[in-house]
Amino acid sequence: MKSLKDILYGVGLTAVTGTTNTMVNSICFDSRKVGMDDVFVAIKGIQTDGHRYIDQAIASGAKAIICEVIPERLVNEVTYVEVKDGNTALAVMASNFYDTPSKNLKLVGVTGTNGKTTISSLLYQLFKKAGYKVGLISTIKIMVDNKEYPTTHTTPDALTINEHLHLMNAVGVEYCFMEVSSHGIHQKRTKGLVFEGAIFTNLSHDHLDYHKTFAEYRDTKKILFDELPKKAFALTNIDDKNGLVMLQNTHARKYTYALKNYADYRCQILESQFDGQLLKINEHELWTKLIGHFNAYNILAIYATAELLGQEKFETLRLLSELDNVDGRFQYFVSKERITAIVDYAHTPDALKNVLETIGTLRTGNENVITVVGCGGDRDRSKRPVMGHIASEMSNRAIFTSDNPRTESPSAIIEEMEAGVEPQNKKKVLSIENRRQAIKAACQMAVAHDIILVAGKGHETYQETKGTRIDFDDFKIVKELLEALEK
Known part of the structure; x- marks a missing residue:
């Protein structure tokens, strides 16, 4: 058990009813998980308000309630602590509860629209190969050295982050690489963490359903850099027009990387093919299995981070x-x-364009590019026609289909994608709502040397519709369908 007073160290308190000189078992922000002698943190979320579940938490055994508004009806022997912001309080308390685990390793955050998963995952790979014990917190999984844990968010909640950093401390992890999403920053999930450095990849059209404006999206990313300590490093891609913005108010040591502009770390693509590409990084040549100019940026960021x-x-x-x-x-x-x-x-849009441009540099021109693509439901609708335009403009054939429709109508999402197709490209577009059937159609259209791109879901092994998840792995399905057709 931990002292409530110690857990609250550094939290902005506005009022306290009861005593903080009490021992508590654990911290919860989900009232359904509260047990005897726990602390319940009431969070005002997007879909629900944790303040509505305070009574339920107390009935389950909560000894202390952390909230933004103390309830009118108080329960004896329960401590009520009023804070300015529940999300910030949760993050700081989580760090305190697990003995500030980020201080005991070198934590590097990676933020930006595209490239976060690749950079963080490959940094994990590289440092493992170099012989270190390494941690990873990413969209795909959480790794505590060699042990894998599942994850559901790009940046998990503050309790999950600190719990796994604590596990990393226990097994002697020296470095941890972590994806830091704009949602995670905005919801204060990274408060209380001590970063050794941060990397900015790029910024393009995404998450405007959440942030409303591009400026708000950009400025949210920038908070990661604004809060870096002096001893940390701030590494930014200055080929992106927002790259230098990230460095404006940071106290950290500033470094830049680029393919097009003068920077501390520079890269040229000397040769590119499907098997890999030859790069020149700061006068040194390197052959990498990763292809495309977007991967050249990723490799350069990884090289710079390793050196820093x-x-x-x-x-x-x-x-x-x-x-x-x-x-x-x-x-x-x-x-x-x-x-x-x-x-x-x-x-x-930017990621789809990058992939199709890379395919364009590798093809001879005699083969067809067939793109299967959809857009997620309950997400930024404004990018749908843009995605439709890019896919139809840059492919010989484009098949619009479902991604993760979630609560939306798949056909309505596809119609919004179709709205971005130019008249001269309409004949190249086919819409098939069922994703498996869409991939099958692409496989049936393709002949020798053609290229099929299945975009949008990548590593995901499920499809989400109306609250239900079914098994769906793009890579397995396209491989299975092609092999069946070629028997």
Whole structure:
């Protein structure tokens, strides 16, 4: 058990009713998980308000309530603590409860629209290959050295983050690489964490259903850099027009990387093909299995981060050449009939454009590019026509289909994608609501040397419709369908 007074250290308190000199068992923000002698933190969320469940938490045994508004009816022997912001309080309390675990390792945060998963996952790979005990907190999974834990959010809640950092401390993890989403920053999930450094990848159209404006989306990302300590490093992509914005108010040591502009870390693509690409990083050549200019940026950011963390540059270059693709990120195979199938997580206009541009640089021009793509439901609707335009403009054939419709009508989502198709491209577009049937149609259309791109879901192994998740793995399905057609 922990002292409530100690757990509240550094939390902005506005009022206290009862005593903080009491011992508590654990912290919960879900009233359904509250047990005897727990602390319940009432969070004002997007879909519900935790203040509505205070009585339920007390009935389940909560000894203390952390809230933004103290209830009118108080229960004897329960401590009520009023705070300015419940999310911030939860994050600081979580860090205190687990003995500030981020201080005991070198934690690097990766933020931006695209590239977060690839960079954090490959940094984990690289440092493991270098012989370190390493942690990873990403969209795909949480790794505590060699042990894997599932995750449901790009940036988990503050309790989950600190619990796993604490587990990392217990097994001697030295470095941890963590995706930091705009949602995570806005909801204060990273408050109380001590970062060794932060990386900014790029910023493009995404999450405007949540942030409302692009400026708000950008400024939310910037908070990660604004709050870095002086000893930390801030690494930013200055080929992106928002790159230098991230450095404006940071106290950290500032470093830049770029392919197009002068920067501390520079890269040129010397050669590119489906098997990989030859890069020149700060006068040193490197062959990598990862292809595309977006991966050149990712590799450059990884190289720079490794050097800023004290790794020897030639050893880093050697290890970079051994890294494999991350699941669902330009993951491809070539069938018996020489049809290339690519699965990629591209779910934003910029990411889809990047993947199709990369395919364009690798093709001879004689083969067809067939793109299967959808847009997620209950998410930013304004990007749907843009995605439809890009897919139809940059492909020989485009098949619009379901992604994760969630609570929305799949056909309505597809109609919004169709609205972005130019008149001259309409004949190239086919709409098939069922995703498996859409992928099957692409496989049936393809002939030798054609390229099929299945975009949007990448590493995800499910499809979500009306609150139900079914097993659905793009890579497995396209491989299975192509092999069945070629028998």
